[in-house]
Amino acid sequence: MDYSQHFDFGAPNNQGQHYALWEPVLDRFLLALSDFQLCETIKFLASSRYKLFLIDLTTAENYTPTLIDNSCCENWALSNRGDISIIHPNRYTDAVPAKQLIPNCTTADWDLVQEKTWLQSVLVWLKFINQLKQAHPWMVYNSFIGHIYTNSELPESDHSWYDRMAQLENAILKVLYLGTDLEQTHQQIVDLLAQDQYVLDFWQRRMSYIKT
């Protein structure tokens, strides 16, 4: 699959939030995003590959909204890497404020395009899961009624679809967490979608929408 059709530039949102995921061995940002929660989920999903640290770009003295996006983020790092204790990765549940954004012009001994494409593909699937949750009327209804009643208080038929979607979400996250090869991972997820006709149709509609 060509993930470039889904390329997310990772520009700041309307509230001005702008984050990036920094990898310490390469000393580069590998993904820029405006959504904190998506950043956090991607950080955990990518942890089977490397430790990523969530950085708040907007605190840097030289920050401008157009300085860093996903077309060039791998050429940038932060000046205050000494503020991040890399041996204690679990300390960082909040974004680390960048002091200065500095270019990293060294040649990387690793395929950066491959890593950026991987993270973009993870982003595509996370956005798809969110859209799927919002799209089906039953999902909206269930997410509301779930606040009022527990599953055991409702008739079986009212929550089975919701449960199926939750299982599908978990299965996709597991494939992304343990996946290594881009094409193989994509195929595994499509195979999961194919188990439910509604989900498959939804995915194919989104694909054709993007292509047109």
Next chain:
Amino acid sequence: MKIVYINQYNISDSVAQRIQEIDSGYDHESMKQAMNATLRQGFYCRKGHNSLPFVYSKEFFRTSMPDIDCNYNKSFGEITDQRCVELFQSHADRPWLVTWSGGIDSTAILVSILKNLSPQQRANITVSCNKISVYENPRFFHEHVRPNFHVIDSTPQEFGSLLDTHYILDGDPADMLQGSGFALNAKAWGLDLTQSWKQSAPLIDFLSTAMGRPAAEWIYNSMANNLDSLCDDPLDLKTYADWFWWINFNWKWSANRIHEMQRQPIPNVKPYLDSAIHWYDTVDYQQWSMTQGRYSLVRDSSLGNYKKLSKQYIYEYDKNAHYLKFKTKTDSDSRGPRSRPTAWFCVLDDYRTLTLDRDLDLILELLPTHINQSY
């Protein structure tokens, strides 16, 4: 009856006062700060002039430091394969429990077991780990641990109940073999690791950032006394890199290999000493460290190269290129909360443990013979 081991990090004010009565040079505050920055168990000198406050007991610690064999040329992989084969020959009479943190050292142990033992031979091997271990190395858990081993949760584990029935294998004292993470911090701070340790000012300046100036001067001067006594030794301890390696290899080795024991609420440590197998505590690994491992950080001290030789051994088995390239040191404290505090204060030569609450009078009475009055 005498004390053979003290958990120095837990020395109380009353014990410190007693030590100072016997040895007026004992600098409790500096030692505590130095330990806080480097090792939270204790310093014991294995070789050279003992410039530390306490006496080292060869009988208690069992494995001593061999003299360097300058012609030693076995690779890390050869030693690690051989360790598994020899252990299986000598310790097949009980099931094994391997404590797997997901880190590099314990993963290398499992690789060695998977490489060198048949499925039938490893049928009696259980892996003890928790969610943090899985988070550290998920693919290895998914592809190699779960399919090949019985897995139990390490979080509530107190090994005391297993000491009579199992051998418990851990990854200690691997951190003492391949240079020091502290040296990486020093390099990042700006210290040129190839320079002579006799240039005291830059090293003390760096150490001061981690432990305060009095403690930095205390540890530098104590180590200088020890190193001066070894100036003619073929170990050739000359550089800052040597200094950082030697503090681990000489002073921290003994306490590091038994730190898990300190969290076991056991009245007598003999069953632990007989049942615990510290994978890396062998003469071969020590020779390898003295002749090869100690130089790995000097050759390439970039972040991803920490324990590169161990990672290479793992990669040759699991082919996980990301782990090889990106796995960095993770402090064990960050792998979840310490489930158990230190359980006792010191050990006697009959292997009984004493606690400060229960046995303070006896501890104070026995303390003098454990204090090094010749430094």
